[in-house]
Amino acid sequence: MGWAHCAGGNKDFAPLGLAVNMRTVKYGFLAVLGGVCSFLSAPPICLWPLLFPAVACFAAVTFFGSVRLAFASAFLWGLVYFGLLFDWVTVSSGSVLARIVLSVAEALFVAVLGVLWNGLARFFPSARKTFAQTLFLSVFCAVLWVGIEEIRSRFPFGGMPWGLAAFSLNDSPLLRLAPYGSVHLVGFTAVAAAVLGFWAVVHIFAGKRFLAVGSGLLAAALVLLPSAFPRHFSGRGLSPIRVGIVQGNVPTKEELAQGVGREITVSENHVRRALSLIRSEKVDLLLLPESASDLDFRTDPQAGALFRGLAKKANVPVLLGTQHYIKNLRTNDYVLLTPEGKIGDTYSKQHPVPFGEYLPFRSLITRIVPRAREISLDMIPGRGPAVVKVNLRGKMLKIAVPICFEVAYTSVVAQAMQDAGFLVVPTNNASFGNTGEADQQFAMTRFRAAEHGVSAVQVSTSGISGAVDPQGRVLYRSALFTADSAAVKVYPAKGHTFATRTYFSRLIAVAAANVCAAACSLSGFAAGKIRARRPRR
Structure with a gap:
């Protein structure tokens, strides 16, 4: 498959069916920039404030384009992020291919998230105009981000929870939220703040100062106010x-x-x-x-x-x-x-870690990655x-x-x-x-x-x-x-923190919230089709 000319002098990349024009190039640039910023926010670099522009870039490439463009841009964002994060896979496996395969697998989850965010943007079409829709869109996006992180932490082969947003925030005020809601609350708050910050910028360029100030102040409050939370210590008074x-x-x-x-x-x-x-x-x-x-x-x-x-x-x-x-x-x-x-x-x-401590599809994997034969005995749980x-x-x-x-x-x-x-x-x-x-x-x-x-x-x-x-x-x-x-x-x-005590009930809450958010996203696609069919006056 190659590049083919299409109407207007644009070109289509056949596997994705995307017209390669200036908009596509801009989306690609923002996706790469977002993935790089996300990597820089994580260990070992630990520039945690860069997580917010990373999420903002993700919002920029998923909110306004087509579903295909949202999928491709989100996939590229994830591929860059995980491709950089998983440098250790190449060393441990002795194969660049293993790093690519794992990065692609994780990036597919991010691509699904991009599609869901695209649907949410369609469900809240007035987010550019009203503070209420801006707020609800930000909250629902954060819910779905946490939900996708939870899913990829469990599937396939038991999941891969490496690179969760919360693990980049140890030196931020948001760590104070960990005793109350673990990775779910910390990740949710960070993403909601980042999306609100993104909309603050959008509102500024649209000349909507009131919306810009409201979104920006709320984003800043979400990030900074947790620093006022008391430090939690379960062992006070016990002998060391x-x-x-x-x-x-x-x-x-x-x-x-x-x-x-x-x-x-x-x-x-x-x-x-x-x-x-x-x-x-x-x-x-x-x-x-x-x-x-x-x-x-x-x-x-x-x-x-x-x-x-x-x-x-x-x-x-x-x-x-x-x-x-x-x-x-x-x-x-x-x-x-x-x-x-x-x-x-x-x-x-x-x-046990799949492909590290035991080999699924052993005969196939050892042909692709000969070094995998070093795992001569599979580990059982x-x-x-x-x-x-x-x-x-x-x-x-x-x-x-x-x-x-x-x-x-x-x-x-x-x-x-x-x-x-x-x-x-x-x-x-x-x-x-x-x-x-x-x-x-x-x-x-x-x-x-x-x-x-x-x-x-x-x-x-x-x-x-x-x-x-x-x-x-x-x-x-x-x-x-x-x-x-x-x-x-x-x-x-x-004693225990609230996060320790409520782990199982929190999973139910996360699942329920994600069902609602995903339903809104799918409804957004349906509503968009209905609006497109209406005759223009």
Whole structure:
């Protein structure tokens, strides 16, 4: 298929049927600009104010054109955003194609959102003229944005909640809304403010000063007023515990001693760093990362001797990640090792990552991406909630331990936090290199701490490890690919935030609101056809 001349000297791109004229070029430019701004607002760049022009660009390319143009422009917006955000996919998979496929899949959700916004603009045709329609359009657009984020967080293969708007806003006043409505309320408020800001600009160019001032002031209020909300802290008055965070680092192939396996070297690195920490700091609990022992230390004699020896020397409970092998399958476990060297409570990851920890369509994928053959054993899911129980000072403490990517899933963390005192995110980021993945994951840990009003610790093999207070402020943060450790105070929580308590009912509310908004959008298309059929007077 190629370019073909059409009436008026324009050209059609056959796959989309879009006339390529100056308007199309402008929409393409705005879509690319919006996608770039959205990427820059997210970790690792973290220029959070750019999220608002990113959404405004999305509104500009979806409100005023045809349905096809809205779909194509929104798809391009999403493709640019996710294509930049998913730099780590290329490194971990060894394939640019994997990055493209994942970016396209996520961009299709954004394209559907663009069509729905186009329908809403048709349903509220007087948004240019009345403040009420401007407001309702902004609210409904924000509802659908949150709804699409929720859907893509669940489908397909369990979803991919990477790149939610809320995760870009840790340093903004909107983070204060997290304890009241999690990613849903934070994302909704940001998008509503951005759309109102967009209409303020439209009203200025239309000469409607009153509408411009009203829309602009409301947008500013939505962004700034949350800073007046009180900081939430569930653990006030409870005795702190001192936890040791151990990042042993992962050696490169060149750094490995001849004839020594990478798995046991990683374990030795973590044990060595942990012993160094306990010689200089007194801790109540030692935290080691996911895959601190890729060899199952419960059955492997060499790994078992290392970690049981560590627990006995430290004389405190140790939490660490390992694998459990079952014939041709495996589970990803986070295990309690008591000071006596005995196995305590265990959590098995309930949400393995497709194409990373198990391979759907294995025969097809391994032909397209040969490196995928490295996933020789598929990981099977364990059961929730993601909680381990630890006996500290004679008291039983429940700790939420979503493993690695599970911190991105609101449902996994919310279920775990129903009973847990604080949050620990064990992770292994070694296969992602110096990309933005580790920063993006740490941003999620920060957000979850603020959402649930608890202290949070992320502990990684190679970075980023860190500690966060219940307001999402960073207390400690390690660098990538270094051996590091720290002892930090953690305040176990007593009670829960509104967001923690209302997770399931909030999902119902989000679903109901989206049904209404989607119905309005579809009605907008029908109303537009009716208006088009009316004879002009």
